[in-house]
Amino acid sequence: MSESLSSATQQAEEVPAARPAEHRAGRIGLDLLDRWAGPLLLVAMIVAFTIASPGVFLTSSNLLAVVNNQTITAVVALGLLFPLAAGVFDISIGGVLTLSVITSAWTFQQTAGSMPVPLAILITLLVGSCAGLVNALLVVRLSIDPFIVTLGSGSIFLGVSQLVANGQVVSRDIPTSFTDLGRGELFGIPNPIVLVVVLALIVFYVLEMTPLGRMIYATGFGREQSRLAGVPTNRILVLAFVISGLCASLAGLVYTSRIGTGQPDVGAQYLLPSYAAAFLGSTMIKPGRFNVPGLLVGLAILAIGINGLQLQGIPFWVISTFQGGALILAVVLTKLRKLSVRADG
Amino acid sequence: MPSNNLPRARRRRGAVVAALVVAATVALAGCNSSDSGGDDGPAASGPWLDDAKAAAETAVKVPTEIAVKALGPVEPPASMTVYFVGCDQSIPGCVAQVEGVRQATEALGFDLEVCDAKSDVASFQNCMSQAVNAKPDVIVNNARPSADASEAYATAHELKIPVIGQFTAQLPDPEKGNTVEVGNVCQIEGELLGSYIVSESGGKANVAIFADTVYQCNGQRADGVKAALDKCPSCKVSVDRFSVATAQTDLPPALQAKIQSNPQLNWVVSTPGFSGVMAADAVRQAGKEDAISVGTFDGDEPTLALVRQGDIIKADVASGVYENGWTVVDAALRLKAGQTIPDNIENPTQLLMTQESAPETGTYEGADGFRDQFQALWGVS
Numbered sequence: 001m002s003e004s005l006s007s008a009t010q011q012a013e014e015v016p017a018a019r020p021a022e023h024r025a026g027r028i029g030l031d032l033l034d035r036w037a038g039p040l041l042l043v044a045m046i047v048a049f050t051i052a053s054p055g056v057f058l059t060s061s062n063l064l065a066v067v068n069n070q071t072i073t074a075v076v077a078l079g080l081l082f083p084l085a086a087g088v089f090d091i092s093i094g095g096v097l098t099l100s101v102i103t104s105a106w107t108f109q110q111t112a113g114s115m116p117v118p119l120a121i122l123i124t125l126l127v128g129s130c131a132g133l134v135n136a137l138l139v140v141r142l143s144i145d146p147f148i149v150t151l152g153s154g155s156i157f158l159g160v161s162q163l164v165a166n167g168q169v170v171s172r173d174i175p176t177s178f179t180d181l182g183r184g185e186l187f188g189i190p191n192p193i194v195l196v197v198v199l200a201l202i203v204f205y206v207l208e209m210t211p212l213g214r215m216i217y218a219t220g221f222g223r224e225q226s227r228l229a230g231v232p233t234n235r236i237l238v239l240a241f242v243i244s245g246l247c248a249s250l251a252g253l254v255y256t257s258r259i260g261t262g263q264p265d266v267g268a269q270y271l272l273p274s275y276a277a278a279f280l281g282s283t284m285i286k287p288g289r290f291n292v293p294g295l296l297v298g299l300a301i302l303a304i305g306i307n308g309l310q311l312q313g314i315p316f317w318v319i320s321t322f323q324g325g326a327l328i329l330a331v332v333l334t335k336l337r338k339l340s341v342r343a344d345g
Numbered sequence: 346m347p348s349n350n351l352p353r354a355r356r357r358r359g360a361v362v363a364a365l366v367v368a369a370t371v372a373l374a375g376c377n378s379s380d381s382g383g384d385d386g387p388a389a390s391g392p393w394l395d396d397a398k399a400a401a402e403t404a405v406k407v408p409t410e411i412a413v414k415a416l417g418p419v420e421p422p423a424s425m426t427v428y429f430v431g432c433d434q435s436i437p438g439c440v441a442q443v444e445g446v447r448q449a450t451e452a453l454g455f456d457l458e459v460c461d462a463k464s465d466v467a468s469f470q471n472c473m474s475q476a477v478n479a480k481p482d483v484i485v486n487n488a489r490p491s492a493d494a495s496e497a498y499a500t501a502h503e504l505k506i507p508v509i510g511q512f513t514a515q516l517p518d519p520e521k522g523n524t525v526e527v528g529n530v531c532q533i534e535g536e537l538l539g540s541y542i543v544s545e546s547g548g549k550a551n552v553a554i555f556a557d558t559v560y561q562c563n564g565q566r567a568d569g570v571k572a573a574l575d576k577c578p579s580c581k582v583s584v585d586r587f588s589v590a591t592a593q594t595d596l597p598p599a600l601q602a603k604i605q606s607n608p609q610l611n612w613v614v615s616t617p618g619f620s621g622v623m624a625a626d627a628v629r630q631a632g633k634e635d636a637i638s639v640g641t642f643d644g645d646e647p648t649l650a651l652v653r654q655g656d657i658i659k660a661d662v663a664s665g666v667y668e669n670g671w672t673v674v675d676a677a678l679r680l681k682a683g684q685t686i687p688d689n690i691e692n693p694t695q696l697l698m699t700q701e702s703a704p705e706t707g708t709y710e711g712a713d714g715f716r717d718q719f720q721a722l723w724g725v726s
Binding site: 053056057059061062064065066068069073162167168169171172183190258259260261263264265266269270272273303306307310311313315316317319320 | 433434435436437440461585586587588591592593594595596597598599601602603604605606619622623626627629630631632645646647650
């Protein structure tokens, strides 16, 4: 697979030739470390921050809040796994998220709050899916680089959001029955966290345990080879973009229902953490593949790292630095991994 | 490649991971936030508490008179073009400033051009350049420091186009900066909220202030809150900064960390207004709705909705949300007429909105009948 901007998936690794038994044993140990270095790092961070902030860091209140803070990013990133696994970037997620935030708030405002909540949710999800479909059609039908398409379309979605909102925050007539969804709890667990758990299980099942998931990964590892082998790669790409748009719009719904307003510039800020988590996740548990457990651990590393450092009084700019650093670290680790595999061969 | 190179590659990866852990540890060891303030003693009393209570009580009364009334009438020209360089139009407080100017120019039949300077310097410079190129009668700069667009300012001065600063948190500098400043009241707003918090807590406030760094007015508000709290020896206060440009992702974890790391915290102040809603969400997430109150500024609708319900956000200070824009247009008329006006028109009357004093609908637009008062000064109906 060519390493162009549109190639999100890491190159498939060749299975090394047979080696001496001693070397194989050493490699198994190193492979284990390779897979579990991320979770181990997470555990080490938890231990370090527990010691550094006794009675503050390791509390249910703090940990629940940390997880809850990441729910919007998590929903976006889980949807992002589909295009990334299929070998394409979707940069438009920030725009789709914003469009969904505005759509949901605007439907209530335009109807003076009388819009039924399920209908507003349905409309919003449809808007997000359609946005994904537009991306897909441009990529598949016109064979335009996905990176360029989604960079442009994301900006258009932001512009449309501004247009719909008239450049203002949409905040009137958002019913409490809607905000209760984002602020409520199920058995003491905030609803957004419940949503992320359910969504993660679904995405995990689809990607890891279904033929569809295997076809998505196959498309990512070699689109042309997969097509020749009978994989409907175009349909896979369409599906990947639609799911990505759907999840971004779901994240928008979480945002609006939690904050209770529609901000017309909210989405772009979720791009970096989503990509950082996805790429960091691809270096662990199933290294070289975008995978759900890795993504969740990657997200946790980012969230715990930021929370732990902030409990020590680290200023706000550390967050962007930390997320950007994690993204670069993930790419560096991937590169080193490739080098090690080539050396092995 | 020989197989003995493989462990070296592995070691490199291990070294990168180790570097991350070391970096985190170093950061942990090196950084701490600063708190200042008094103690946690049981009793709190003193003249400072009486002063705070008096200030808070006064601040909930809607003023009846606009400040520029003292300057006397002014005759508007037949036509005029106002070019408004607005701060980020996705921030409700910024939108309100445009709306006030729009209302006033419509009342006079003037033309109004608006440019959204967003929250970055490049957009502000672009808007200021467009403003100068449009050669209006007056330019209004809402909230940005003049130094961020010094070239455009210089050209405006050359072309004799006056620039009115609105909430720029700067004093006028007719040579290089704003010709006149309207609404240099950010510090006063902060002091009002600080006094209210001191009063409400009975002198036992433990406050975390979060202030945006993009707009200097927010910094002045933070200074004002802190100044009021510093008069209270039994209060505690910390100040943290953030950028509105990255607030959606950066502010929630910062709020959460502050709430978790300070169990005695009973107030969070966040500015600008939309960040107050985010602070309320953080308090809700932490399950501390009963323990922590939020105070904020700007009189935004989502904020006031929570204020009216008594839901976490307990106070919001705004300065005549639309009156401010009318005052800007009034200043433009006076400049055009060659009147001598004060450097700083502190007109936009401040109001502290609580569950008891917030308007039932809408926001605090300004002094009672301010539109009629302005139109009377201008001789229009």
